[in-house]
Amino acid sequence: MPKFFFYAGTGFCLFVALCAAAGLVSQAEGGPLAFVAVHGAIVSTRGAAGWAIVVALIAGIATSAILVRMAALLAARNVFGALFALLSTTAGVVSLVWTLLLQTRMLMLVRNGAVYGEIAQLHFAALMMLGCFVSLTFLALRPYFSVQASRVLSALVFFPFPLYCLILAQELFVSTRLSPLPSASPAALVFFGVVALLFFAIAVHCIRHRHMFIETTNLRELLDTRVDRSSRPIGSVAFDS
Helix, strand or coil: CCHHHHHHHHHHHHHHHHHHHHHHHHHHCCCCCEECCEECCEECCCHHHHHHHHHHHHHHHHHHHHHHHHHHHHCCCCHHHHHHHHHHHHHHHHHHHHHHHHHHHHHHHHHCCCCCHHHHHHHHHHHHHHHHHHHHHHHHCHHHHHHHCCHHHHHHCCCHHHHHHHHHHHHHHCCCCCCCCCCCCHHHHHHHHHHHHHHHHHHHHHHHCHHHHHCCCCHHHHHCCCCCCCCCCCCCCCCCC
């Protein structure tokens, strides 16, 4: 993996973690749920809203590069998990691009004084798809985290998907208002907190194990803890413990 993409992806993982933490604090203080240029049911019309969409797109693509590299490292141990993580990451990027395109259209409509009611529902659906694929990506990368990261991190990846299912159930069967974003519920607070913690832990993990991401390595020796790396004379046989 080129050093530029590695450091850019790691930096944007930290950026996403900080943004999720900021959103968590804002919701805890009673503020509406926000995502890039959309704040509750209101679309920001400031000049920074357009730049926020561009930065979110770059951050999503750079972060996905780190996740794809983790999927490549996982391929030596779990091919199905690596393929599932790759497909989930790709679908997450597509969902992010579609969501940001909808936000761009909503921003243009608001600046021209038009109503964006129907597009708001498409934005809600795209955002829920994004949350689903991000949760599935964390779940698919769990074998990688269980080998290369701490047990706490490998356990945290189980939380986003059930929380997402709870948020989806609340929006389908409980909530009655139409909004481009889900309501700020306790499940949403915990979801943002777990996502912030996961991206922060991924950034720290990438810095600590940067040799696996930058250098050309033997993936099976890195991921398979059963390989005996002690020196042996030529012709000896190593058995799994």
